Amino acid sequence: MVLKCIAIDDEPLALKLIAGYVARFPLLQLVQTFEDAITGAEFLKANPVDLLFVDINMPDITGIDLVRSLDVKPMVIFTTAYKNFAYEGFELEAIDYILKPIDFKRFEKAVEKAIEYHRYKTKPTDEQTDESLYVYSEYRMVKIDLNSIEYIESMEDYIKIHVANAKTILTLMPLKKVLEKLPADKFQRIHRSYIVPISKIRSIQNRKVKLTDTELPVSESYLDFVRNWMKSR
Template structure:
């Protein structure tokens, strides 16, 4: 299935560049381009598209306001000539932010992420699933399931601790919500505040789980069945 795209930018040269870049990807179909944000928004309200390229700093309405006003939001890649706009605190599920002038290598990286995310959200969770996407730092972040060590629940956020990066990924999601995205049988809830990757468990002593990294996490009484399944028959 091809990904239906629309581009909105008040700079004609920027639109031409997006058109040329998009043409290099057989997975994409550019349905329409607009140099008028209001007309572009009206089109998006009437039509179903999969991916939107939109400039942030435009007259009449900004790209952020345009996307925020859409009831049905497509995947979004924001473009901007000003780095500060990429840090605006809007919860808009952006796939990525591209700084102008946009080079093809950086554009290609954003497109590959969009293609992966499109496949991820159109398929059910399976045992063969290799990755998930979460929203973090104003964009969608792809996470390889093999790199997840454990997930820590906070009040409104979760921290996803990974083996290949020094800092956890922080995202606005509950432990219940993230567990629904993970393939069954590979991750276990062990506490009201923790989910662990079963493959990262080194040993269990009493009601504590020792992970391969050396991190020790408690197992609460509610999740005693996790300990039971590790006990020999």
């Protein structure tokens, strides 16, 4: 597996640095670099690649607008000198955002995410396991071990994924969509606002599900699950 990639940045020194970093990864092939965002976008429309390194602030069009214009989007790693990003960038599901000046260790971490995610997405169906969930949070892709999930909570357009011994992860996604990404034999929706891992249910009483450290309500629509769960005990 070799990932074809290009880099777009109006700063020649930044491109030179990225090219040098990419050369240190046997699994990456840098096809071309562009100082002009429009030319780079035109190249991408005719020559799809696996991974794109792109600056956000460029004089002709922004990196965010460039990525949005692509019909076929590669994995994207944004590079920028600014800490604050437009809300629209969140929706582009970037693999990562790297702040300039680009440190190699930080670059390496982003590339490893891209390689791992590519393997996950291209793995044959009969070889896939349901051990991880990928979501986008704080402008980058996050991998979550399914066994670490305590419960998932709906917050209107967002969801909060409560993870054991770690910071709660907030992501822009409806509860219904995340449920579709989870193995049906391991997770159950119990309320319009909650999904729980079945293995972490300690007890159910009076329409309340008791987890390890949390108690959550069960709505009328999901009482069949409660009955079936209690019969299996």
